[in-house]
Amino acid sequence: MIQLVMAEGKKLILVTNDDGVHSPGLKALLESMEEVGEAVAVAPDRERSAVSHALTLHRPLRVERLKENVYSVNGTPTDCVAIGAQKLLPRKPDLIVSGINRGANLGDDVTYSGTVSAAIEGTIMGISSLAFSLMLDFPSGGSGPRHYETAGKYAGLLASFVLKNGLPYDTLLNVNVPNSPQKDVKGVRFTRQSKRIYDGSIQETMSPWGELCYWIGGGTPIWERGPDTDMDTVMGGYVSVTPIHLDFTNSAAIEWLENRWNGAG
Amino acid sequence: MIQLVMAEGKKLILVTNDDGVHSPGLKALLESMEEVGEAVAVAPDRERSAVSHALTLHRPLRVERLKENVYSVNGTPTDCVAIGAQKLLPRKPDLIVSGINRGANLGDDVTYSGTVSAAIEGTIMGISSLAFSLMLDFPSGGSGPRHYETAGKYAGLLASFVLKNGLPYDTLLNVNVPNSPQKDVKGVRFTRQSKRIYDGSIQETMSPWGELCYWIGGGTPIWERGPDTDMDTVMGGYVSVTPIHLDFTNSAAIEWLENRWNGAG
Numbered sequence: 001m002i003q004l005v006m007a008e009g010k011k012l013i014l015v016t017n018d019d020g021v022h023s024p025g026l027k028a029l030l031e032s033m034e035e036v037g038e039a040v041a042v043a044p045d046r047e048r049s050a051v052s053h054a055l056t057l058h059r060p061l062r063v064e065r066l067k068e069n070v071y072s073v074n075g076t077p078t079d080c081v082a083i084g085a086q087k088l089l090p091r092k093p094d095l096i097v098s099g100i101n102r103g104a105n106l107g108d109d110v111t112y113s114g115t116v117s118a119a120i121e122g123t124i125m126g127i128s129s130l131a132f133s134l135m136l137d138f139p140s141g142g143s144g145p146r147h148y149e150t151a152g153k154y155a156g157l158l159a160s161f162v163l164k165n166g167l168p169y170d171t172l173l174n175v176n177v178p179n180s181p182q183k184d185v186k187g188v189r190f191t192r193q194s195k196r197i198y199d200g201s202i203q204e205t206m207s208p209w210g211e212l213c214y215w216i217g218g219g220t221p222i223w224e225r226g227p228d229t230d231m232d233t234v235m236g237g238y239v240s241v242t243p244i245h246l247d248f249t250n251s252a253a254i255e256w257l258e259n260r261w262n263g264a265g
Numbered sequence: 266m267i268q269l270v271m272a273e274g275k276k277l278i279l280v281t282n283d284d285g286v287h288s289p290g291l292k293a294l295l296e297s298m299e300e301v302g303e304a305v306a307v308a309p310d311r312e313r314s315a316v317s318h319a320l321t322l323h324r325p326l327r328v329e330r331l332k333e334n335v336y337s338v339n340g341t342p343t344d345c346v347a348i349g350a351q352k353l354l355p356r357k358p359d360l361i362v363s364g365i366n367r368g369a370n371l372g373d374d375v376t377y378s379g380t381v382s383a384a385i386e387g388t389i390m391g392i393s394s395l396a397f398s399l400m401l402d403f404p405s406g407g408s409g410p411r412h413y414e415t416a417g418k419y420a421g422l423l424a425s426f427v428l429k430n431g432l433p434y435d436t437l438l439n440v441n442v443p444n445s446p447q448k449d450v451k452g453v454r455f456t457r458q459s460k461r462i463y464d465g466s467i468q469e470t471m472s473p474w475g476e477l478c479y480w481i482g483g484g485t486p487i488w489e490r491g492p493d494t495d496m497d498t499v500m501g502g503y504v505s506v507t508p509i510h511l512d513f514t515n516s517a518a519i520e521w522l523e524n525r526w527n528g529a530g
Contacts, residue, residue, distance in 0.1 A: 054377070055377055061478060062476060062478050063477075082481055111382070161525070168517070168518040170460065171515045171518050195512070196389065197391075202352055211327060214325060214328065214352055216326070243514065244515065248458055248510055248513060249510070261453060
C-alpha cells in the first residue's frame with residue numbers, strides 16, 4: 001500500500017503537529033525537513049490543540065493520503081505518531097518532529113500540549129523527537145506576520161544536530177522560537193522548564209436553556225521565571241531548547257517520603 | 266449556588282476520576298475520603314480514559330449536581346479539577362484525589378492517564394494531589410472480584426499522611442494498589458517510574474465502505490523494570506507510591522547539549 005521510494009542513505013523523518021494537516025506551521029516544518037532528509041507528514045485532519053497525550057482507543061482511525069508524502073488521520077497527534085511510525089512509513093523513522101505550533105509551549109504547558117505529546121510518543125518508541133513552537137505574542141504582540149520560516153530554519157539546524165549527535169536517554173527537545181525575522185534571533189540556548197502559577201480563568205456563561213455553564217480559558221497566566229528558563233530565554237530573543245525527561249520520578253522525594261512514612265508508623 | 270456546609274476545622278477534599286462519575290472506583294474513593302475530611306466529588310459524566318491532560322477550551326461545560334456532594338461535568342478529569350476547585354467548592358481544597366482507576370497506571374502510562382492528569386492539574390494549582398489506581402490484572406488476572414475497598418483503605422492512609430506532612434514542591438503521588446484483599450497487601454513502598462518499551466499494537470480493520478482503517482490497542486507491553494520500580498513493587502504485592510515531579514527538565518542533558526552544540530559551531 002505504501003509506495004514511498006526512499007532515497008539511498010537519506011534519513012527518514014516523520015512530521016506531525018496538533019494544529020492540523022492544513023496549518024501553515026506543518027507546511028513550514030515539512031519543507032524544512034525535506035532539506036534534511038526524506039520527510040513524511042502524518043497529521044490530524046483538524047485542530048487538536050490541548051488534547052495532550054490523548055490516544056484514541058475507542059474507535060478505528062481513518063487515514064487519507066493527501067499528497068505523496070502527506071497523510072491525514074482523524075485522530076490525535078499521538079495517534080498520528082503511532083500509526084505513522086508503525087503502519088504508514090516504510091520503516092521506523094530516524095527522527096520525529098512536531099509543529100510548528102501556532103503559539104508557545106512553555107513551562108507546564110508541556111503537560112497539555114498535543115505538539116509536545118507527539119514528541120513524547122516518539123521518545124517512548126525510542127525515536128529521537130523534537131517539538132517546535134512559535135511564540136506568537138512575542139515580540140509581535142500576536143498581530144502582524146507569523147515567522148514560521150524562522151522556526152523552520154532553526155528546526156532544520158536542530159534536526160540535523162540531533163541526527164548527528166543523538167539525544168540523552170529517554171529525553172526529547174521542546175523548542176520555542178521568537179516570532180521574528182531570522183536576522184533578529186540572537187541564537188540558541190538550552191534551558192529549563194519554567195512554571196506556570198495558578199491562573200484561575202473560568203468564565204461563567206448561560207446556556208439557551210438558562211443553565212449556568214463554565215468556559216475554561218482567557219486570563220493571564222503568571223510565570224515563575226528565571227534567566228535560565230524557557231520563558232525568559234525566548235522573551236530575550238533566543239531560541240529556547242529544553243531537554244524534557246520522560247522519567248518524571250522525583251528521586252529526592254523518595255527518601256523524604258520514606259522518612260516521614262516510617263516516622264508516621 | 267453552592268450550599269455546602271463545611272464542618273468546622275475539617276479538611277476539604279476534591280475527588281475526581283477518569284472512569285466517570287458512576288464508576289465503583291469513584292464511590293470507593295469518595296467513601297474513603299469522607300472518613301478523612303469533607304469530601305466533594307466532581308467527575309466526568311462518562312468514561313474519559315486515555316484523555317491525558319486534555320482541557321476543554323472550545324465549548325462551555327455543563328455541571329449537574331447528582332447528590333449533595335457529587336457533581337457531574339461533561340468534560341475531562343482536568344476540566345473537573347479546574348471547575349471543581351475554582352467554581353464549585355466553597356474554597357480551594359486542601360487535597361485533590363483522583364481514582365480509583367479501573368486498571369494500573371504504571372511507568373509511561375502516566376503520560377496518557379486521565380487519572381494522573383487530574384493530579385497534575387491539582388499540583389499546578391499548588392494543591393497536594395494523589396492519583397490512585399487498582400492493578401486489576403494482578404494478582405487476579407483481570408477476572409474475579411475487584412478490591413476497590415483495599416485501594417480505598419490505602420487512599421485514606423495516604424491522604425491523611427499528605428494532609429499532615431505536605432508533599433515536596435511541585436510533586437504529586439501516583440499510587441498503584443494490587444487487586445487483593447487488604448490482609449494480603451504487604452505494605453507501602455516508595456518507588457520510581459518504570460518504563461514501557463515500544464509496543465507496536467495497531468490492528469488493521471476494514472470499514473463498511475472498504476477502507477483500510479487502523480485501531481490502536483491490544484498487544485502486550487514490555488517493561489523496563491527493576492526492584493525499586495512501580496511495576497515490580499505492585500507485582501510483589503505492595504502498594505506502590507511514586508513521587509512524580511512536574512519539572513520535567515533533564516538538567517544533566519543541558520550541559521551535554523551545550524557542549525555538542527557549541528562544538529558543532
